[in-house]
Amino acid sequence: MVCPHLECLAMNPLEIIVPTVAALGVPAWGAFHPRSQLFGTTVSSAGNACALTFDDGPNPRVTSKLLALLEKYRVPATFFVLGKYVKEYPQLAKEIRAANHAIGNHTYGHPSLLFLTRRQIRDELSRCEDAVFTATGQGTTIVRPPFGFRGPQFHSAVREMGLSKIVMWSVSGRDWKPQPAARVSRRLRKARNGDIVLLHDGDHHAANADRSHMLQALEYSIPRWQDSGLQFLKIG
Numbered sequence: 197m198v199c200p201h202l203e204c205l206a207m208n209p210l211e212i213i214v215p216t217v218a219a220l221g222v223p224a225w226g227a228f229h230p231r232s233q234l235f236g237t238t239v240s241s242a243g244n245a246c247a248l249t250f251d252d253g254p255n256p257r258v259t260s261k262l263l264a265l266l267e268k269y270r271v272p273a274t275f276f277v278l279g280k281y282v283k284e285y286p287q288l289a290k291e292i293r294a295a296n297h298a299i300g301n302h303t304y305g306h307p308s309l310l311f312l313t314r315r316q317i318r319d320e321l322s323r324c325e326d327a328v329f330t331a332t333g334q335g336t337t338i339v340r341p342p343f344g345f346r347g348p349q350f351h352s353a354v355r356e357m358g359l360s361k362i363v364m365w366s367v368s369g370r371d372w373k374p375q376p377a378a379r380v381s382r383r384l385r386k387a388r389n390g391d392i393v394l395l396h397d398g399d400h401h402a403a404n405a406d407r408s409h410m411l412q413a414l415e416y417s418i419p420r421w422q423d424s425g426l427q428f429l430k431i432g
């Protein structure tokens with residue numbers, strides 16, 4: 197069965213996964229599944245609280261609105277940014293940092309890392325790192341691989357870069373394309389303390405992607421989560 201958790205895919209995940217799984221055989225689950233530890237340790241639990249994570253930004257159409265929403269409910273969050281967008285919109289990365297959220301490395305251009313060499317992966321990670329440092333004056337310590345894909349060479353590259361945690365997820369909003377907000381809210385309903393929730397403020401294909409469905413779903417979900425006792429933390 198194809199893993200249901202592959203994310204950040206603007207196309208039908210089956211288009212990529214089916215041939216890749218067929219080619220790789222047994223290690224495929226270990227390379228794709230967000231909770232797999234086959235090639236090295238990853239983080240997919242937030243301990244006693246819930247961690248909201250936002251991938252593929254910053255996005256000039258969304259990120260500032262998202263920051264205002266998080267501020268309204270005093271929720272800390274973690275942003276896995278793309279270096280190419282940080283370079284284009286350094287002010288947004290600065291705003292994320294100024295609001296005391298965590299920033300993680302999501303590579304420079306969002307390639308699939310599965311078939312890249314260790315050196316190519318290091319290059320992607322360090323170009324993102326450079327962009328974040330230039331924009332905010334601080335580097336990152338955490339990383340999330342695009343599409344959740346990782347193999348042994350990814351873990352080696354991460355170690356060489358000195359990044360301390362590979363952060364995956366346990367609940368997904370599956371919000372990578374426009375859709376009714378209620379659909380995203382329904383998926384978020386199962387989040388509990390301990391979960392890492394995957395959402396997207398950006399789109400790796402386009403800098404100005406529409407993520408209003410995600411914002412509306414969060415506006416609906418956050419007060420309900422708080423009423424039911426969820427606590428929030430950032431990962432860093």
Ligand SMILES: [Zn+2]
Nearest residue numbers: 204251252342
């Ligand atoms: Zn992504």
